[in-house]
Amino acid sequence: MADTVENAVNTPDVQQPWAELGLKQDEYDSIRQILGRRPTGAELAMYSVMWSEHCSYKSSKVHLKRFGVLEQTTPRGPLLAGIGDNAGAVDIGQGYAVTFKAESHNHPSYVEPYQGAATGVGGIVRDILAMGARPIGVMDPLRFGPLHAPDTKRVMPGIVSGVGGYGNCLGLPNIGGEVVFDKTYYGNPLVNALCVGLMKHEDLKRAQATGAGNKVIMYGAATGGDGIGGASILASETFDADGPVKRPSVQVGDPFMEKLLIECTLELFEAGVINGLQDFGAAGISCATSELASAGSGGMNVELDVVPLRDPSLSPEEILMSESQERMMAVVEPGKVGRFLEICAKWDVLATVVGEVTDGDRLIITWHGETIVDVDPKTVAHDGPTYNRPIARPDWIDEVNADDANALERAKTGEELAATLKKMVASPNLCDKSWVTSQYDRYVRGNSVLAQPEDSGMLRIDEKTNLGISLATDCNGRFAFLNPYLGAQLALCESYRNVAVGGAEPVAITDCLNFGSPEDPEVMWQFQEAIIGLVDGCQKLGTPVTGGNVSFYNQTDGTNILPTPVVGMLGVIDDVTKRTPMGFAHEGDGVFLLGTTQEEMGGSVWAQVMHDDHLGGVPPQPDFDAEMALGRVMIAASKEGLLSSAHDLADGGLAQALVESALRKNLGVALTLPEGDPCVQLFSESAARAIVSLPAGSLTRFKALCEEHGVPLTRLGEVTGNPELEVQGQFTLPLAELREAWETTIPAVMNA
Template sequence: MADTVEDAISTPDLAQPYAALGVKDEEYAQIREILGRRPTGAELAMYSVMWSEHCSYKSSKVHLKRFGELSQDTPRGPLLAGIGENAGVVDIGQGWAVTFKAESHNHPSYVEPYQGAATGVGGIVRDILAMGARPIGVMDSLRFGPLHADDTARVLPGIVAGVGGYGNCLGLPNIGGEVQFHESYLGNPLVNALCVGVLRHEDLHLAHASGVGNQVILFGAATGGDGIGGASILASETFDETGPAKRPSVQVGDPFMEKLLIECTLELFQAGIINGIQDFGAAGISCATSELASAGDGGMFVELDRVPLRDPSLAPEEILMSESQERMMAVVEPHNVERFMEICAKWDVLATVVGEVIEGDRLIIQWHGETIVDVDPKTVAHDGPVYERPFHRPTWLDALNADRAEDLPRDNTVDALRSALLQVMAHPNIADKSWITNQYDRYVRGNSVLAQPEDAGMLRIDEESGLGIALALDANSRFTHLNPYLGAQLSLAEAYRNVAVTGAEPVAITDCLNFGSPEDPEVMWTFVEAILGLVDGCKQLGVPVTGGNVSLYNQTASTPILPTPTVGVLGVIDDVTTRIRSGFTHPGDAIVLLGATREELSGSIWADALHDGHLGGLPPKVDLRAEQGLARVMAASAHEGLLTSAHDLSEGGLGVAIVECALRNDCGFAVTLPSDDATVALFSESAARAVVSLSGQNLKRFESLCVEHDVVVARLGEVTGDDVAEFVGTFSVPLAELRDAWQRTLPAALAV
């Protein structure tokens, strides 16, 4: 028998297992105060998942409000939708808009790597779909423990297969991202997935339930026991000791069902018969019903026993909490229901009317004719607890910052420099990732202009005009560990720069903030500082934050991960045929370094690779004005067709960037290092820099652009076209030897 509202009123002192559901004593008391009685089992289930950290942002929302200080205008015009919606929507011109967002699926991917990663991709794709957009591409940012650790060998292949398998089945190109390794992620890998979609301005849809009498339709997959409690990490046997011993806490994805759901939903949009729509993410029906109702102008009535089930043994609490994938909820006017059902039947998508919009402000859910939920949906979806967690600067940070990599010994002899470059190229965070990216379809749909291993992905939006977008997804957790404010800005700057060197104009960002426990004041300080860094950085760059995601409690025992604010930057390019690739192509081209190189080795790959994992000192200087100048030079150069290649300088410095340019097309070079200290010249990770190649006849015009935008420019040498990387007067290495060092790391570790 279900626990009804009448039962709750008549048995006010009934003991409830709220602690097992992750609800704290004070939160349970708050729920009782809101309701004026004890919650029913179903209501408790709803509050537990919707008030979880993952859904309610209860420890972070007080700080996330800072993003609201930012202008909602991009360099291309005002946002069409921003923070608070399923995803941000950016006007890119010619009547086109783009929606993009990144989210995390970290903990499920540790428990069940393939399904955790796969359903992470599926979830973010549905967020984009719910805005009225056709998903057109995905990206991923992954973090693992040490490459040679046993658990890395367990989770990495499954996570990569999950990301690739789900995206490939959907027919979505994976156009970029990153993969990094560090011991802090051992036992807590990070899986951050980004999706981008395209729509016409008039096709934008928002999540709200309005219009009394309008029907509430659940469509997509049937509801099963998978994913129950995924948002609050609970065991479902709390509800029913006679049911299955333990339900899986990780969702199981079906990408072929999702593909049908995408096409079905887009046709429903085209038919103009959807008044409101919400995807099913964390918290399942609890989320979809409460968020739709709270954002509308009425209440909602739902008959839960109408929900199609894969498992008839599910209790009503479990149905409310199930995170079964490939499901959506729509609000439809009664006279459009028949047409709605016809379209769903065409695509073989299950669709069921489960309720309707009602007068008032209540969400009422019945089970077999008895009311098991009667709540104000705003108290479930938006008015949960807000914590102002204590935070303070870590006491150990001064000693860490004093332990500078600039003070480490450097060997600038020929043999040592040659060996250092090979070691850095073979470092897991630098090494060739094609073992991973070859499992992703990068060119399906035929609109991929740039994809891995380019600095950013690029997609054509309009075939006639050539209008396109570029995307980069980056995080430098080592810098953020040393200084979270500057580290977050450096992550932002790197993603911004990666978009800029393709010739696109950076216009907006999304973020995915991965940190340890918010109950640790030192972790919370790091989180707050990172947000301040992003807010101040976006203000200076003139780009808005369109939305994002927070993932907390990423730690193993009491050891948190390195703070990892992942930043996705969207750029717009008016004609994708003008884009700039990263590899050298023409022997005789001049090679030019843009930006100032400083003695900045702390937090670098050089320090990690050559000094036993050293991590100390202060990160490189942030100069966002210089980043803007560099971006303007790159955009103008692309428009005028001045450059034959461009590559940003970031991890590994000039040494890595110029070697990657050479390896791209087996085109060697001869350059003179721009510093008396060869280690600094090769491996400094100073920001706001790029290396470009161009014909000598374009050099004068290019240099004048650099002067106009106050960008430091220095000619280093030329592309030779032979098979040697030559650092004139210092050392040289055959490209074949560099390629072997760069390519063998991952296959050797993963035994493939």
């Protein structure tokens, strides 16, 4: 028999499993105070998942408020939706709007790699769909433990297969992302997923339940026992390194059902039968009902016993907590219910009227006619606990910063430089990632104009005008470890630069903030510094934060991950046929360096690879004026068709950019390094830099552009027909030798 509200009133002293559900004593006491009685079992289930770290942001929301100072406008116009909505929405011109967002699915992907990653993709796609947009592309920033570590061999193939399997089945191109290895991610991989969607301005939808008498309809998959307390609970606690646990808590995805759900929902939009819409993410029905009701103007009555089940033995509490995938909840006017159900039937999508919007301010859920939930939905969805966690600057940070990477021993001879370059291009973080990306369909739908390994992913939006968008995700956790304020800004700068070098104008960001335990004051210091860094950086660049995700408790056996504030940058390009790709294209083109190289080896791949994972000193200094000036040059050069190629400088510095540009089309390069220490010139990771190749006929105009915007321009050499990388006066390496080193690292481990 269900625990009813009446029973809860009459049995105030019943012992309840609040601790097992992840609540603290004071949180449970607070729920009792809000209700004026003990919660029913169903209410306790709802509060526990909705007040979890993953859903309530209870440790982060005091810091996230800082984003509110940013102008809610982009270089292309005001934001159409921002923080607080399912995803941000940006006006890109010609009547189009783009909505995009990143989410994390870290802990579920460690427990069950394939399904954890797959359902991470499915969840972010439904967030975009719920805004009224057609999903058109995905990206996946991934972080793993050391490549050769035993558990990496377990989680990495499953995660990559899950991302690819789900996205490929949906017919969504995977146009970019990252694959990074570091010992701190051992036992705690990061699976961040970004989705982008397209709509007309007038198609924008809000997640709110308004209009008393309107019907509440659940549609999509039936509810099962998979994912009970899944992401909400899994992502709100720490792991030990003993291996996978909580396997039943991970949701199971069905991409074919999701594909039907997408097409069905888009037809429902077109038919004009949806008033409000919410996807089912973490916390399942608890989330969908409470968020829709709290964001609307009334209350809601729901009959839980009519919810279609895959497992008829589920209790009301389990139904409320289930995170079964491929489910949506819509608010529909009574006169449009017939048409709604008709469209769902056409797509073979299960749809059930489960309740209605009411005049009051209560969310009431019944089970076979008895009331098991009677709450103010705002107390569930929005008025959860807010923690101002203790913050402490780590004692160790000064010692780490004093361990200056610039003082480490460097290669001095040409032979030593060549050996350094070969070792670096074969290192896990610089090597070819196509073992991963070849498992993704990058070109499905036919509108991908740039995809991995290009600096950004680019999609054509309008086939007549060639309007397009560009996306890049970036973060260097090593930089953020050395200085989280600067590390977050460097992630912002790199994503800005990656979009700009392809010819797109950077306009707005989403973020996915991955950190250790919020109960550690040093982690909260890192988190606060990263937020302030992003706010200050976005103010300088004029790119608002449209929304994002916080993932805490990323630690294993007391070891926190590197602070990893991933930034996803959206750019707009007026004509995708004018894009600039990254690979050298024509023999005889001049090769030039834009920007200034400083002695900035702290946190670099060079320090990591050549000095036994050294992580000390200070990261490179961001220079927002230089980034914007470089961006203006690259965008103008793209519009005028001046360049054959462009590639940003980041991990691995100039050397890595030259290798990747040469290997793209197997064209060699002969160059002379600028004056100064050749090791610094090749491997420093100073920001605001790029290399370009261009024909002689473009040089005068390009030089004028650089002078106009104050961007330093240095001739390095030229593209050659010889398949080799020649650094004059230092060394020559055949491209075949570099390719062998670059391409074999991951396959050698994963295919062993």
